Amino acid sequence: MMKKYKVILRGMGIFATGILSFKSEPTLNEIEEETALYLNEKLLKVEEDSFHREDRYILTYEEVVA
Numbered sequence: 859m860m861k862k863y864k865v866i867l868r869g870m871g872i873f874a875t876g877i878l879s880f881k882s883e884p885t886l887n888e889i890e891e892e893t894a895l896y897l898n899e900k901l902l903k904v905e906e907d908s909f910h911r912e913d914r915y916i917l918t919y920e921e922v923v924a
Contacts, residue, residue, distance in 0.1 A: 862922040865893050868907065869915030876902035877922060889919055 860879045867874040878884075878892050896902050910916070 862924075863889065863919045864922050865889065865902075865917065865919045867893060867897070867902070867915060867917050869910040869912075871907060871912055872904050873907035873910075874902040874904045878919075890917065893917060 860881060861883065863878050863880065863884070865874075865876055865878055874897060876893075876896055878889065878896065880888065880892070884892070893902070897904070
């Protein structure tokens with residue numbers, strides 16, 4: 859069964875959100891790598907953000923339960 863997670867990335871001049879799918883419980887490293895891949899492939903909703911720091915980011919995620 860696929861597990862879905864809502865991710866929110868804030869910082870480095872952007873605010874990005876999206877839904878990531880994993881076959882099993884992901885590690886933090888897997889979530890970071892998948893988020894980077896989705897960001898590179900333009901699969902996340904990205905908005906410009908000047909509120910958060912330009913040199914750091916905050917990545918939060920939570921499981922989406924249907």
